[in-house]
Every structure is written in C-alpha cells, then in structure tokens.
Amino acid sequence: MPAITAVRGRLVYNSRGSPTIEVDITTDGRHTGRAVAPSGASVGIHETASFPDGGVAASLQILNDNAGRIYGADPGDVGAMHGVIREIDPEPGYPKMGGSLAFALSIAAAESAAKSAGKPLYRLLGEQEPLASALSSASASPASKRYRFPFPLGNILGGGAHAGPGTPDIQEILICATGSDTVQDAIRTNLEVHSELRRVLQESDPGFSGGKGDEGGWAPKLDNEKALQAAARACENLGFTLGREVSLGVDFASSTQWDASRSRYVYDRAGFENDPGEQIEFASDLISRFKLIYAEDAVHEEAFEDMAQIRARFPDVLVTGDDLTVTNAAILEKAARGGSCNAAILKVNQAGGLHDALEFAAAGARNGISLVTSHRSGESTESHISHIGIATGSKMLKVGVVGGERVAKLNELLRIAELRGGDGDGDGDTEHDLIQGMAEL
Numbered sequence: 001m002p003a004i005t006a007v008r009g010r011l012v013y014n015s016r017g018s019p020t021i022e023v024d025i026t027t028d029g030r031h032t033g034r035a036v037a038p039s040g041a042s043v044g045i046h047e048t049a050s051f052p053d054g055g056v057a058a059s060l061q062i063l064n065d066n067a068g069r070i071y072g073a074d075p076g077d078v079g080a081m082h083g084v085i086r087e088i089d090p091e092p093g094y095p096k097m098g099g100s101l102a103f104a105l106s107i108a109a110a111e112s113a114a115k116s117a118g119k120p121l122y123r124l125l126g127e128q129e130p131l132a133s134a135l136s137s138a139s140a141s142p143a144s145k146r147y148r149f150p151f152p153l154g155n156i157l158g159g160g161a162h163a164g165p166g167t168p169d170i171q172e173i174l175i176c177a178t179g180s181d182t183v184q185d186a187i188r189t190n191l192e193v194h195s196e197l198r199r200v201l202q203e204s205d206p207g208f209s210g211g212k213g214d215e216g217g218w219a220p221k222l223d224n225e226k227a228l229q230a231a232a233r234a235c236e237n238l239g240f241t242l243g244r245e246v247s248l249g250v251d252f253a254s255s256t257q258w259d260a261s262r263s264r265y266v267y268d269r270a271g272f273e274n275d276p277g278e279q280i281e282f283a284s285d286l287i288s289r290f291k292l293i294y295a296e297d298a299v300h301e302e303a304f305e306d307m308a309q310i311r312a313r314f315p316d317v318l319v320t321g322d323d324l325t326v327t328n329a330a331i332l333e334k335a336a337r338g339g340s341c342n343a344a345i346l347k348v349n350q351a352g353g354l355h356d357a358l359e360f361a362a363a364g365a366r367n368g369i370s371l372v373t374s375h376r377s378g379e380s381t382e383s384h385i386s387h388i389g390i391a392t393g394s395k396m397l398k399v400g401v402v403g404g405e406r407v408a409k410l411n412e413l414l415r416i417a418e419l420r421g422g423d424g425d426g427d428g429d430t431e432h433d434l435i436q437g438m439a440e441l
C-alpha cells in the first residue's frame with residue numbers, strides 16, 4: 001500500500017488576490033501532490049465555510065498539529081483519507097479545520113496517489129466507491145467505455161457579484177459549443193465567441209474598455225437583456241445558429257437578488273423587482289427567447305418548488321442547481337424527489353473534501369441528475385477539476401474561457417485528449433478508457 005510520508009501547508013493567494021491554503025502531500029518519499037483551495041463570491045448559505053475563525057493561519061495550525069495522523073494513510077483511497085480528515089474534525093461542515101483544508105488535503109493526497117500509481121487522476125477518482133458502481137449502473141454503455149469529455153461551459157459576459165456597478169444583475173452569460181464533436185473544437189469555438197463578443201460590445205459602445213469580471217467574462221455597462229442580445233449577436237456573426245453549433249446559458253445566481261424580508265428579487269441595476277411568480281416568468285422568458293440550453297439558480301437557494309416549475313416547463317434545458325444544491329448529497333436527494341432540477345453543479349469546496357463531492361456525484365448518477373463540475377470565481381492555476389469532471393461523468397465543465405486560471409483547466413483537457421490514442425492511456429490496460437467524443441447532452 002502506498003503511504004503518505006510528508007505533508008506541508010502554506011498560505012498562498014487565489015486569482016482574486018485573497019489568501020488561501022495550499023497543501024503538499026508526498027507519497028512514498030517521491031510523489032508529491034499539491035492542491036490550492038479556491039473560493040466563491042456568490043456563496044450559498046448551506047455551503048461549507050472555507051476557514052475557521054482565525055483564517056488560513058488557524059487551518060495551517062490544525063494541519064501542523066495533526067500531521068502525525070496523516071502520515072502512513074493510503075492517499076489513493078479517498079474514503080480512507082476522509083476517515084483521517086474526520087478524525088481531525090468530526091463535526092459536519094468542518095468547523096475546526098475549514099472546508100478549504102479538507103479540500104486541499106484530500107485533493108493533494110489523490111494527486112500524489114495517482115502519480116505514485118502512474119495513472120491519470122481521473123482514473124483514480126473514477127475507480128472510487130460508491131461513485132464507480134453508481135456510474136456503471138446508471139450508464140447504458142459498458143463500464144470500460146464510460147469516460148467522455150464534458151462540454152466546456154464558459155463565462156463570456158459577467159455581472160452580479162462578479163463585476164461592478166452598471167453591469168448586468170445576472171451573474172453569468174455562458175457559451176457552450178453544443179455542436180462540437182471534439183473537445184479541441186469545443187474549446188476553440190468558445191474562444192471565438194468570447195473574442196467576437198468583445199467586437200460586438202465595442203461596436204455598440206466605443207467607450208467599452210475591455211474590462212472583465214472575476215471569471216474572465218466581459219463586464220460591459222449593459223442591462224440583462226442587452227447583454228444577452230450582444231452574446232446572441234456574437235454567435236450569429238460567426239455564422240452559428242443558437243441551439244445548434246453553439247448554445248447560450250445563464251447563471252442567474254438569483255440568491256444575490258433575493259430580499260427575503262420583502263419576498264422580492266431586486267434587480268437594482270436594471271431597475272425592477274420580481275415577486276416569486278414574476279421571477280419564474282422572467283427566467284422562463286429568457287430561456288425561451290435566447291434558446292438557453294442551461295439555466296442555473298433561476299430562483300433563490302431555498303425555492304425548491306419554484307425551481308420544479310421551471311424544470312417542468314423546460315425538459316430539454318439543463319435546469320441546474322448551484323446555491324440550491326451546494327454539492328450536498330442529502331440536499332440533492334431532496335431536489336431530486338421534488339423534481340427541482342435535472343442538473344447540479346459540483347464544486348468540491350462547497351462540500352468540503354473530495355469524498356463528500358464524490359458522494360454527491362454518486363447521488364446525482366443514482367437520481368438521473370446531470371452533473372456540471374465547476375470552478376469558483378476565486379481560482380488557482382491548477383486543473384484537478386478537469387479530471388474530476390471526467391471521473392464523475394459530468395456533462396459539462398464550467399471553467400471559463402480566458403484568463404490563466406481558467407485556461408489551465410482547458411489546457412489540461414487538451415493534454416488528457418492525447419491519452420485517447422491506442423487503448424486510451426498507453427499502458428495496455430483497456431479498462432476505464434476515455435473514449436472519443438463528448439458527453440451526451
């Protein structure tokens with residue numbers, strides 16, 4: 001059994017310049033895995049808190065005090081690593097160590113184990129239980145051919161909590177190259193649309209500075225409607241038909257607008273308010289007119305029944321929970337029972353550690369809910385989520401289009417694509433290979 005022989009943590013910075021934690025784990029004295037915890041700006045109320053009181057320093061102290069428990073553990077068994085983490089912090093929500101430490105420890109361990117075993121991280125993760133069983137019973141295709149590429153889903157225009165005053169209230173307008181047959185083409189197409197959108201925005205406002213939001217989407221001074229029109233125009237200028245070669249998506253991040261004391265969604269930048277019924281109509285209207293393939297958090301994070309209404313109206317749209325489901329398997333089960341969504345965002349750090357996130361993925365597979373593995377707005381230049389997206393059978397990988405910390409994930413997909421030659425990874429083992437082509441949407 002491989003065993004952890006060194007562990008070390010340090011304070012580093014994320015893409016927003018905020019302090020976070022990085023953990024290195026070494027297996028058998030030779031194979032080092034490293035992970036940096038990301039962080040969100042539009043954080044769900046049921047998400048795991050990133051750090052305990054005392055911030056990164058307090059998490060580092062816990063790591064140093066408990067290093068002895070980590071030495072000797074099997075880094076390749078995500079469940080066993082979870083057991084070690086739970087010995088350190090048994091309370092739900094990781095109040096002692098913070099979700100960021102659970103994230104960094106569990107991912108650094110898995111990466112070091114994958115290096116030690118000489119296999120890609122997505123394979124090591126895809127073999128973990130209960131995920132492997134849940135995926136193979138959910139999949140119509142043989143288990144040996146279940147890995148496919150998720151469609152990259154990228155932020156092309158940002159507002160809300162990711163950009164400043166004057167930008168749209170809705171948080172993200174997203175592009176997905178739904179007509180692409182290969183991951184290379186899908187990435188290139190998203191880049192073309194992002195670039196054409198800048199031209200469209202500059203044409204209508206010569207004062208547009210080219211400023212971007214936290215995730216690399218353009219941040220123009222436009223309301224929701226005009227922003228979506230500009231995105232649609234960029235696609236059409238390139239000769240694409242919405243719903244065919246490319247499709248648009250929206251992350252409404254509606255909890256940002258929700259004023260619980262008045263039971264109203266307040267769109268203060270555009271200057272209107274919606275009651276819950278009007279919000280359903282508002283979101284439905286945008287989904288229909290812009291032929292959205294993807295609608296995330298179209299209502300606030302506790303409106304399970306309102307989500308179910310949207311879900312029922314649009315069976316072919318990925319009606320997706322993010323703040324609604326917060327990568328929590330129990331909440332996902334509840335959403336599935338109520339028919340609230342047919343897709344859910346998987347962000348490891350919403351849950352805490354990797355084991356929690358893989359349990360969520362297994363719950364998604366059991367309930368027929370499509371997964372969308374996602375970055376956070378405050379990111380690192382690492383690319384573990386490209387592997388997590390493949391391992392969990394995600395339909396989409398929401399990682400942005402441009403910016404070093406976003407492109408890092410896309411570039412990793414391109415590297416993984418090279419493993420497809422021959423039997424998939426070149427090691428003579430035909431099990432669990434990645435097959436040609438994209439996930440089925």
Ligand code: PGA
Nearest residue numbers: 039040041042043376377
């Ligand atoms: P966050 O936003 O990472 O800032 O929370 C991303 C999202 O809401 O999908």
Ligand code: ZN
Nearest residue numbers: 251253296322
């Ligand atoms: Zn979201």
